[in-house]
Amino acid sequence: MIDGHKVTCWTPFGRENTVSILVKYMERDVKRGIVDEYLIYMNTDDDQVSDRAYGYALAEQHEWIRIIERPERHPGPKQRSTGYFYRYATDPGTIFVRFDDDVVYVHDDAVENLVRKKIEMGYSKAIFPIIWNNALVSWYLQQSGVVPKEWGEVGPYCMDPMGWANGPFAVKMHEKLIGHIEAGTVESCFMYQDFPIKIGEQFSVSCFASAGKDYAALETPGVLVPDEEENFHTVHWPRVTGQPNILIGNAVVSHFSFFPQRPFLDASGVLERYRSLSKELEP
Template structure:
């Protein structure tokens, strides 16, 4: 989170982002996490905190779906980030928002999410990721793209090399891709419109209430409007839990932190 907020601050200073909302899907035991979030909000007048309105009886991540009850402003494009997004390309947020405004009808607009199994499949088809690292299939929990730690380390090292060399545009894809209706995948970052949530039967109430299923499976199928993966926006998602021991031992997070520290220096 301390890495991601540097990129949001850059976007705020450029006039691209109006407000950064921290959705506190936290347990009472997460004392230091909650304190850090509120400390950020005290330091920056462009950060606002929303506490989750309900606690889902299932796994904690199910409670993220309740956030959209606060995201129904008709004039707002929202860009959602996981808290472990550790890099945001210079043009990513603006390109996501512009494409959401321009590419109607559509539902969610997704960037190239680095370390996302479905996106990794697209990147392999484009020749950006070597197949020798392991063949990725277009499945959100693919054994290589989602669960393979050494593969994730190689992925991050590849992107970090481009960031450090100033050549991130070399991993852009040559076009935007409508994603197959109902294709489930991890939703670490996307742009969506408040007017779409306001138009739900109960404004902002997702049915089904699980955020990922709603956005990638249910909503595109029932509306016939696809999600779009755009080729000129890159963000980097740090880790899925099976990858974490390998990534923690690799040193890549320290490299991301060093890069973030230069963003608003």
């Protein structure tokens, strides 16, 4: 717990290959007393037998991991089903920290700093970390001088062609962060302040902290309207409430890939470098 609040991390689950890295960071933070539980929200297809078996095996191995099966399959793309998770996120004393299932690095202080900032800034909706390989964050990082513009300039748009779709740019980003992780200098990637995100600015939701009490206060508790998770959190909710999302400068997580980048990243070897780093964490 942090300041009397339960801390629940959760992942819309589909891929063993990357969750097997992420879970090492969850285990670290559980053992440090920062995270109380980790929820695996099953969002899989019927043919993902091996992935599902892996998720259930994790829950059997660790008492702090719990499986939640999605209550229904959205008639649209599978990703639309992630919005149903918030029906289970209405405990008013809990801060929820969401991680995509391809987040492959979590800085030592990331979860604690996200949670403390959400408690402190109760008027905000979602608190975002520096999500490495997130187009809008990459724009902020370039404005702050952390990421070189010589690699290609990123625009302030969540699906910017450079920051979202350019594979060679993503490889450079990951190689830079991995170098800092290996050198113990990730703090040099922090930004000098927190930034309120423009109201209604769409933002890729690979990781953020939010409060159970806010979902409990919805017209139907836990039911997002509109039900698409990213649109609800980054466009609709801030516009309706006038309450901003906040990007904080002292928390870093790494998001592996958007699909246009994937062929370049798969060929680069950076995922296995992240895997090796996760294995070096204290058992």
